[in-house]
Amino acid sequence: MTTVLVATVKPFAPQAVEGIKKIVDEAGYEFRLLEAYADQSEFVAAAADVDALIIRSDKATREVIQAANNLKVIARAGAGYDNIDLEAASEKGVVVMNTPGQNANAVAELAMGMIVYFARKSFSGKAGTELKDKKLGIHAYGNVGKRVAAIAKGFGMEICAYDPFIPDEVIQNDGLVCLKSAEELYSTCNYISLNLPANEHTVNSINENLLSRMPVPAVLVNTARKEIIDEEALLKLFEDRGDFAYISDVAPDCKDVIEQKYPGRTFFTPKKMGAQTEEANINAGIAAARQIRDFLEKGDTTFQVNK
Numbered sequence: 001m002t003t004v005l006v007a008t009v010k011p012f013a014p015q016a017v018e019g020i021k022k023i024v025d026e027a028g029y030e031f032r033l034l035e036a037y038a039d040q041s042e043f044v045a046a047a048a049d050v051d052a053l054i055i056r057s058d059k060a061t062r063e064v065i066q067a068a069n070n071l072k073v074i075a076r077a078g079a080g081y082d083n084i085d086l087e088a089a090s091e092k093g094v095v096v097m098n099t100p101g102q103n104a105n106a107v108a109e110l111a112m113g114m115i116v117y118f119a120r121k122s123f124s125g126k127a128g129t130e131l132k133d134k135k136l137g138i139h140a141y142g143n144v145g146k147r148v149a150a151i152a153k154g155f156g157m158e159i160c161a162y163d164p165f166i167p168d169e170v171i172q173n174d175g176l177v178c179l180k181s182a183e184e185l186y187s188t189c190n191y192i193s194l195n196l197p198a199n200e201h202t203v204n205s206i207n208e209n210l211l212s213r214m215p216v217p218a219v220l221v222n223t224a225r226k227e228i229i230d231e232e233a234l235l236k237l238f239e240d241r242g243d244f245a246y247i248s249d250v251a252p253d254c255k256d257v258i259e260q261k262y263p264g265r266t267f268f269t270p271k272k273m274g275a276q277t278e279e280a281n282i283n284a285g286i287a288a289a290r291q292i293r294d295f296l297e298k299g300d301t302t303f304q305v306n307k
């Protein structure tokens, strides 16, 4: 019998699990669930005899993929697939898919929520600042960047975007200023929202050359991945500029140092929670289940990322 394993260190909302199970049951497959596992070895063992995997940021390493003898497809219920060893999957003929856009609104709402929280001094009662007429730069205009811009418009922010992969007209038609380079974006905007994937081109790419250009006061907002930040540059910015702040859904490795040395200039969530809403879990989880079914039944590889 075809078996589908949902393996989530960070569990989905129960409604999402129910929705996934329903699709799996109706397709006539066996549904298995491994949630909040304590050790990677549990994931390796649970994946050993399954045909399909639904995961979130769970680490689908070479070890997991090689141990899973029957594995045909991995659906990442989410956007980023930097947690999956694509080379190992391709070598084994395993199709890897993501579910782009399904959790974008949740991530964008968190980005704007963190910006408001920070601008209003953590709701402490001290005088903060407003967002109206402030300049926001969207670095990468994908599904999340688009939603951040749409929400920020409601705050009356001036919004610029830079994305070398998106035609200028798309950005302009959404009423944004389309900038020609990352350098220009960082030179222009007091707030920068990072909406880039982590890959060989972007890791460590948010560096001193970019960050040092930001006008005073500068607030860097990261709901993407910690790996895209050059942490040496981050530490230097904190040291050189008293106006620089960093708020992030993914705490940097140097979290303890900067929190201790530069109080009041950071905010970090306790765990990555951008996509942690019922709606996003349902959207991404159900999309993943449907994509697996459509791949197994019809060979549909629409969202394959290891083509």
Ligand code: 3PG
Residues within 6 Å of the ligand: 010, 056, 057, 058, 077, 078, 079, 080, 081, 103, 224, 272, 273, 274, 275, 276
């Ligand atoms: C994504 O890449 O989709 C987001 O970072 C969400 O990741 P998560 O499913 O682990 O919360």
